[in-house]
Amino acid sequence: MxxxxxxxxxxxxxxxxxxxxxxxPRRRAVGAGVxxxxxxxxxxxxxxxxxxxxxxxxxxxxxxxxxxxxxxxxxxxxxxxxxERGCTVAPDIRLCTLAEVIDHLGASGQTGIIDGTEVRVRRPAVGRKDREKFISGKNKQNAVKSMVVTDAEGRLLFCSPAEPASCADITHARKLGLVKLLADGPAVEILADAGYQGLGAQTGGRVVTPPHRKFKKNSPEWYVEMRERQRKAHSSRRIRVEHAIGHLENWRSLARREHMSDTIQAVPGALSRQQASGTRT
Known part of the structure; x- marks a missing residue:
């Protein structure tokens, strides 16, 4: 490697x-000096x-x-x-953008899995502009967020640049252009968690999320059992992306906020190359 x-x-x-x-401007020729x-x-x-x-x-x-x-x-x-290397899928296939990922999934007929991962970082200094943007609404901690895409086998395909954690998962996906890519691109099934509910309607059902809860109170027993079965079946299909995120977070440099976009994209490139070659981290 x-x-x-x-x-x-x-x-x-x-x-x-x-x-x-x-x-x-130079006073000496290129290559001169120490x-x-x-x-x-x-x-x-x-x-x-x-x-x-x-x-x-x-x-x-x-x-x-x-x-x-x-x-x-x-x-x-x-x-x-x-x-800048992107994620290696095969020795002759490397994916650098989300558009390339969608095209690859469509051409290969594979299912994609997306999830947002939050990486806790040091709190910005007092007086820094937009200091509060790094506070996660989910965990109430200072963090940055990235959207991870894998295939059904858990192989890394894409990791987006870092975004302050106050941005919701669904908003982040829209900013990255996922809705337009799926609506105008090939027929691809994308599995996602409840944080992306709403994208299915915008993409013609190509983003599949857990079923909505139809009864807020006093749900019938048959409905509770059916929804639980559906939720577990969906979760078992998308668990591979959680494993991929776990491997990402083992790289300790992700604990630093500085240069996070470069770091959070450099790490998946190295991990995906190891996955493609069958080596371990």
Whole structure:
């Protein structure tokens, strides 16, 4: 896996690095001056260790024998490249956008599963604009939210950029354009929980959610039993997305609010590559 990442991301990093060097006025030729101590393989390893274990920049600096600022710069350069890779479904199939995911599900005839995951983060500083937007209405904690999409087997297909947790799941899905993609795209079945109730009517029944509760009080016994069976059957079909989210949250770097959109998209890229190759995290 490391060799493949080096072969894929290394040229992109070098191209961007050279573009930065040539984009500013210079008194010396490009390539002159002090050379970097870290080769690209070490840069990639430092970034992956930071993402997986949330190792501090100080620890990584001691490990690789460089200054802390070097590690900070390295992670800031490599993490966006990992985030742009998308999720690997097969060696020749990689999905980077939600539109590509819907097209893939339609072409393969698979069922998709969506769910919103909230990642608790540190509280924004006092006086910061929109500080209250990070408070989750569900858990009453400071968090960010992302929408995760998997197939029926639980393989990661997409993870959206981070959104403040005050945004409802259904609102987040609409912002991402899910309704339009399903209404105008291929016939795809998408399983979702009760937080997405209402999308089914907007997508011609393509988003399937648990049945509404028709009786608020004094429900007939037969109705309670039927609804419970339907709810359990639906839950058993969509449980795979919960397993995928559990694997995501094992990556400890997700506890940090800074650069969360890049982090929360870089982690699924690495996880999906491991799922496709059959290796373990």
């Amino acid at each position: 490391i060799a493949e990442l080096v072969a894929e991301i290394g040229p992109l990093w070098h191209e961007r690095h050279q573009a930065v060097l040539t984009s500013r 050379k970097y101590k870290l080769v690209f393989v070490d840069r990639l390893l430092a970034t992956l260790v930071h993402l997986r274990h949330a190792a501090t920049h100080d620890v990584l600096a001691c490990w690789f024998g460089v200054d802390r600022s070097t590690i900070t710069r390295v992670i800031g350069e490599v993490r966006p490249l990992l985030a």
